[in-house]
Amino acid sequence: MNPIGNLNKLFDSRIRLGVMSILMVNGEISFNDLKQMLELTDGNLASHLNTLEENGYIKVHKGFVGRKTNTTYSITKSGEKAFKGHLTALENMIKSTR
Template sequence: MNPIGNLNKIFESRIRLGVMSVLMVNDEVNFNDLKQMLEVTDGNLASHLNTLEENGYIKVYKGFIGRKTNTTYSITATGEKAFKGHLAALEHMIKFTK
């Protein structure tokens, strides 16, 4: 059996891995907080968030705080299942690959 066969290609990026990790333990996080936590640029983060959204792994909420736009993100049930599967595959690979 291929030890990397069950890894999810979407989570190969360290930024997407970071986003999913943050969202697994927070109900929702806004764009600026994610950017600070992951220490990435606006454009870089935005492109990775788009990939996660296109795959149905995160939900995007656009709103306003006063007159300023506020975009927050949360993990979807599909995203949680996919990420847990990816982590399980990593654990399996670490424990059983010789």
């Protein structure tokens, strides 16, 4: 049996793995908070968020705080399911190699 067969290729990126982990714990978080937590540039974070959004794993919420735009992100049901499946596959891979 292939130990990496059930891993989700989308989560190969440590940045996307970090984004999903943060969203699983926090529910909803702003772009700026994500950027600070992961220590990324705007462009780098934005490209990874776009990939997650295009795959239906996260939702984008755009609004205003006063006159400033405020963009927040949350995990979707399919994103939660995919991420949990990835974590289970990681656990199984670790157990099977002992």
